[in-house]
Amino acid sequence: MSDSLALWIFSLALTLAGTFIGMVMYRQIHERRTLLRTGTSAEGVVTDLEPTQLKGHGSEGGVTIRSYGTTAYYPVISWTTADDQPMETRFNTARPREQTFAIGTEVEVRYDPADPSSWTLPAESNNILWIFTAMGAAFVAAGLGCFFWALLSPPL
Template sequence: MNITINEWITLTIGLFIIVWGIGKINERRKLLRTGIRVEGVVFKLEKRIGGGKNRMPIYYPVIRYVTQDKEWITKEYGSGTNPSVYKEGDMVKIIYDPADNGHFIIDGFLNRVSGFVLLAAGVLAIAGVIVYYILMR
């Protein structure tokens, strides 16, 4: 029995998710090593309508913080959620890159686990295809 196009697509998506998870883990580790920790505030929430059938809104926090050089940074965080994890005015711990003040992560639970969750999801997708292929052979 040959592998089908659906199995190839699932393998490719699983591999992509693994690479994405590893990237998130490495980004966090680098910022933990070299980054600067400061307090930030959720300045506002940007609402965007997601794709797909449900067209659910995704809320992206816009974070404002002051660098060690007394520079104000106001920037939208790259990850959004529904429902929103944050409210306007919430204080958050930020780790930013001193070489690029606008590159930061929110040092919270979601950021700590997201890379590992992505990694596990990718591995499970690939393992599922392998198990399916072996059982259907």
């Protein structure tokens, strides 16, 4: 494979990966912002912490990550919709015990009355979503940079 063809493929892969990551993350940000702006508010209580072990991909010895083997916890939140439908939902971010909500903590829940399974916690930050959105934008910029470099560089 020639160097210029490899650069074209590399630029295409970076651009597509960045576009996908950026779009998925921005969609999640948009959905969360919509729920915060227009969603119905309910009071919830953390009733349980669902444990999970953080593991690397592949076999036990394949990938080493700083948090490997650490137990993280998903808060389970019980709340009731405006039409008295009881809900028990698990928050989608697991954290170490000292960084997550304690059992019995009261939290505000914002949800879509037409689809109560679509909900969020106003107390949670969007920062991680914005970081991944920025990472997608950086991939797109790098991919387009490689594309223009391949386009404008003289053939070897």
